[in-house]
Amino acid sequence: xxxxxxxxxxxxxxxxxxxxxxxxxxxxxxxxxxxxxxxxxxxxxxxxxxxxxxxxxxxxxxxxxxxxxxxxxxxxxxxxxxxxxxxxxxxxxxxxxxxxxxxxxxxxxxxxxxxxxxxxxxxxxxxxxxxxxxxxxxxx
Amino acid sequence: xxxxxxxxxxxxxxxxxxxxxxxxxxxxxxxxxxxxxxxxxxxxxxxxxxxxxxxxxxxxxxxxxxxxxxxxxxxxxxxxxxxxxxxxxxxxxxxxxxxxxxxxxxxxxxxxxxxxxxxxxxxxxxxxxxxxxxxxxxxxxxxxxxxxxxxxxxxx
Numbered sequence: 366x367x368x369x370x371x372x373x374x375x376x377x378x379x380x381x382x383x384x385x386x387x388x389x390x391x392x393x394x395x396x397x398x399x400x401x402x403x404x405x406x407x408x409x410x411x412x413x414x415x416x417x418x419x420x421x422x423x424x425x426x427x428x429x430x431x432x433x434x435x436x437x438x439x440x441x442x443x444x445x446x447x448x449x450x451x452x453x454x455x456x457x458x459x460x461x462x463x464x465x466x467x468x469x470x471x472x473x474x475x476x477x478x479x480x481x482x483x484x485x486x487x488x489x490x491x492x493x494x495x496x497x498x499x500x501x502x503x504x505x
Numbered sequence: 506x507x508x509x510x511x512x513x514x515x516x517x518x519x520x521x522x523x524x525x526x527x528x529x530x531x532x533x534x535x536x537x538x539x540x541x542x543x544x545x546x547x548x549x550x551x552x553x554x555x556x557x558x559x560x561x562x563x564x565x566x567x568x569x570x571x572x573x574x575x576x577x578x579x580x581x582x583x584x585x586x587x588x589x590x591x592x593x594x595x596x597x598x599x600x601x602x603x604x605x606x607x608x609x610x611x612x613x614x615x616x617x618x619x620x621x622x623x624x625x626x627x628x629x630x631x632x633x634x635x636x637x638x639x640x641x642x643x644x645x646x647x648x649x650x651x652x653x654x655x656x657x658x659x660x661x
Binding site for chain 1: 533536537542544545552555558559588591594595596
């Protein structure tokens with residue numbers, strides 16, 4: 366889309382909308398739009414991130430890379446191989462938050478938690494949804 | 506304040522409000538706007554560009570899947586609809602998302618004519634949204650070129 370950079374007025378970012386420590390996040394989603402959105406949400410709350418298109422790539426990043434992630438944001442509805450179980454097999458200690466359209470379904474939620482998620486959030490993700498959860502999880 | 510800038514800003518506010526009131530956009534678009542700042546000045550345009558690229562790809566996939574002679578693979582169509590529903594939901598494209606919800610049900614029911622009609626509607630709807638958002642960006646550009654600031658629009 367054709368556009369130019371614009372000034373967006375008097376938006377000031379304050380510490381109250383950022384996480385209490387700088388997070389390193391792995392974002393796992395098969396959709397480019399959602400990866401971009403989640404990247405920016407993490408950036409807006411003071412974190413840094415890497416992305417993976419699927420569970421397999423997430424597992425490879427963990428296996429091959431030097432980065433240690435505080436948090437993994439994982440789409441729970443990717444069609445390809447679910448990397449969650451593999452990540453848990455690798456004894457990945459990062460907190461894993463599942464992002465799903467089924468977060469309100471109690472049975473599905475329970476199944477996700479039993480599969481190894483620390484928490485579930487409903488799509489679409491927003492700062493308001495993720496920030497309190499991350500701060501609570503970091504405090505725990 | 507320059508009267509011309511003020512007029513453009515008013516025009517912009519009214520235009521944005523109309524997009525929400527007419528159901529083209531929802532709160533998630535507000536979230537996108539809130540993520541745009543000096544560090545990511547083109548974030549909204551970038552993510553929308555990815556979204557519309559997604560639309561072209563997924564609508565094409567669905568059209569090909571529905572165009573198969575013999576048995577249509579409705580699960581393949583449904584998988585593409587699911588993906589489009591996810592990305593439209595993430596950018597606040599309310600009408601597109603709504604159509605995807607219906608479309609998914611039609612796929613599950615293996616309703617071929619319904620799916621074809623719904624795909625046509627999705628095609629029209631995302632292109633309409635794209636044109637409207639381009640008008641929005643053009644207004645932003647005019648405001649900045651006239652020396653003004655693009656206003657925050659309170660949609661509540």
